[in-house]
Amino acid sequence: MIAVLALLVGVVLGVYLDPTVPAALQPYLPIAVVAALDAVFGGFRAKMDKIFDDKQFVVSFISNVLVAALIVYLGDQLGAGGQLSTAVVVVLGVRIFGNVAAIRRHLFRA
Amino acid sequence: MSEEHRETGTGWPEPVEPARPSGPAGEPDPRPDAPDPDELSPLTPAEREADAPPAEESAGEEPSGSAAPVSRRLTSAGAMIAVLLALLGFTLVVQLKTTSTDSSLAATREEDLVRISSDLDSRERRLRQDIAALEDSQRQLRSGEQGRQAALDEATRRADELGILAGTLPAVGPGLSVRFVGGGKAIAATRILDAVQELRGAGAEAMQIAGSDGAAVRVIASTYFVDAQGGGLMVDGRRLTGPYTILVIGDSATMRTALNIPGGVVASVADDGGNVIVEDREAVEVSQLHAPIKLEHARPVS
Numbered sequence: 001m002i003a004v005l006a007l008l009v010g011v012v013l014g015v016y017l018d019p020t021v022p023a024a025l026q027p028y029l030p031i032a033v034v035a036a037l038d039a040v041f042g043g044f045r046a047k048m049d050k051i052f053d054d055k056q057f058v059v060s061f062i063s064n065v066l067v068a069a070l071i072v073y074l075g076d077q078l079g080a081g082g083q084l085s086t087a088v089v090v091v092l093g094v095r096i097f098g099n100v101a102a103i104r105r106h107l108f109r110a
Numbered sequence: 111m112s113e114e115h116r117e118t119g120t121g122w123p124e125p126v127e128p129a130r131p132s133g134p135a136g137e138p139d140p141r142p143d144a145p146d147p148d149e150l151s152p153l154t155p156a157e158r159e160a161d162a163p164p165a166e167e168s169a170g171e172e173p174s175g176s177a178a179p180v181s182r183r184l185t186s187a188g189a190m191i192a193v194l195l196a197l198l199g200f201t202l203v204v205q206l207k208t209t210s211t212d213s214s215l216a217a218t219r220e221e222d223l224v225r226i227s228s229d230l231d232s233r234e235r236r237l238r239q240d241i242a243a244l245e246d247s248q249r250q251l252r253s254g255e256q257g258r259q260a261a262l263d264e265a266t267r268r269a270d271e272l273g274i275l276a277g278t279l280p281a282v283g284p285g286l287s288v289r290f291v292g293g294g295k296a297i298a299a300t301r302i303l304d305a306v307q308e309l310r311g312a313g314a315e316a317m318q319i320a321g322s323d324g325a326a327v328r329v330i331a332s333t334y335f336v337d338a339q340g341g342g343l344m345v346d347g348r349r350l351t352g353p354y355t356i357l358v359i360g361d362s363a364t365m366r367t368a369l370n371i372p373g374g375v376v377a378s379v380a381d382d383g384g385n386v387i388v389e390d391r392e393a394v395e396v397s398q399l400h401a402p403i404k405l406e407h408a409r410p411v412s
């Protein structure tokens with residue numbers, strides 16, 4: 001419940017403050033958001049499985065975001081930024097799909 | 111299977127039966143420790159679903175035990191989660207806004223920009239080639255049109271010339287009016303023919319001969335002159351009566367000289383007692399037409 005409220009607060013803040021993304025962060029922000037989404041879905045699924053752990057969630061969230069951004073940064077330095085960010089998005093997308101499928105089975109038993 | 115075991119086996123079946131249900135039920139125990147929640151592979155849920163009832167059983171215990179800890183943890187890890195999720199919502203919205211408001215180029219990365227630029231360059235090159243080819247064909251078409259126009263003009267000019275020579279077109283220009291007035295004897299056809307030949311030789315371009323009643327005949331290459339019975343002159347089948355007037359277009363000085371040479375037309379007519387009156391005219395109108403000649407046998411070569 002608190003998590004949902006926090007998410008809503010963040011959305012509202014983003015809408016009202018309307019900040020501009022610094023140019024240096026622009027390539028990493030989308031990937032970081034996708035990684036965070038992956039962590040959130042994983043945490044939700046863990047909640048469904050009754051194996052949710054606060055600390056684990058926090059650590060996985062942060063590390064997911066950092067690793068995703070790091071991979072993209074490394075890719076940019078190596079000159080393969082576009083391909084690596086595609087790879088990261090694909091991997092995270094697959095994981096999100098898996099997690100959502102698990103959540104769905106829990107919710108609808110199908 | 112189990113029945114057989116009970117019947118045949120002596121002491122085994124009894125312990126085995128209880129052990130079995132405990133197997134699946136026992137699985138959830140290791141699981142809570144094992145997983146990073148994220149690292150569950152997408153394939154595992156199938157197994158997990160089968161195990162769902164046991165998991166619920168074990169979960170049934172948890173709420174009663176963990177209800178108090180949840181409220182306690184809100185201070186530390188719960189707050190962290192809230193902050194992280196708020197951050198996620200924030201960045202999500204910001205990113206969405208950025209991608210929706212940014213024009214496509216400002217948000218693209220450098221290599222993409224380079225690619226777009228080179229794409230545009232090659233496209234420009236192709237378009238330039240297209241322009242060059244089109245201009246080339248335009249030039250060709252224009253010159254072709256000019257050539258066609260020139261050929262048309264030339265053909266028209268030739269048609270006019272030939273029409274004047276063949277007597278199918280009226281003509282106007284500087285020239286002479288030659289009037290033959292008979293004296294004691296009528297003007298003979300040979301005199302007129304001589305005069306016509308002389309004028310042709312002097313460069314006459316168009317001629318017509320008129321009788322006293324104003325009837326006129328265009329003189330062309332095939333025109334003949336015969337003395338008519340009972341006086342007068344047959345020209346191309348028409349009967350003319352004297353005095354005759356020849357209107358001729360050409361260089362008047364040359365033609366006048368040709369008519370006046372000693373022993374020429376003027377002298378011969380004077381010998382017969384007649385008179386030839388030659389007048390210069392600024393504009394002689396040769397308006398009489400000759401019907402076009404239909405060629406039956408001759409065909410142009412080529």
